Amino acid sequence: MDVSAITMYMQDKVPSQGLLLLQDKLKVASQEKLQSIALIPLKNPLIGLILGVLFGGFGVDRFYKGDVILGIAKLVLTIIGWMTVLIVIGYIFLIIVFVWVIADFFLVYKGIKQDNLNKIIQILA
Structure with a gap:
């Protein structure tokens, strides 16, 4: 799973200052965690x-x-x-x-x- 694709998906679903924090954490996250994040049902x-x-x-x-x-x-x-x-x-x-x-x-x-x-x-x- 691509970190930039996950970040773009979450762009309007999380606070902007939180997005910067997430980008750093996503870069070092394992592939398993990235896949589980992609499956989280986020509310709009x-x-x-x-x-x-x-x-x-x-x-x-x-x-x-x-x-x-x-x-x-x-x-x-x-x-x-x-x-x-x-x-x-x-x-x-x-x-x-x-x-x-x-x-x-x-x-x-x-x-x-x-x-x-x-x-x-x-x-x-």
Whole structure:
């Protein structure tokens, strides 16, 4: 397996500063480790971002990332917000969810990249 091909494949799936670290580790890695790295199912951060834009209030982006508890919390907060919107307090919940969704655009995108990097480093260790 070619190190440059693996690096190109991982280019948009890991943080840019982590890519430099990986290049050095991949150059000295055994062929067996390179093959196992090529088979790792890495998540696409762009899919996490799209899920956040389309279904962020329902926690789908967090479920995709693997943060199930945070996904459930976001979903429950959204449901409570919509159920109590008639008694003004629901708007407070929905504003909280809205701010959380906007923050998650960045947090989930970067978090998926970091999770991918951690998976690869774990195999290389």
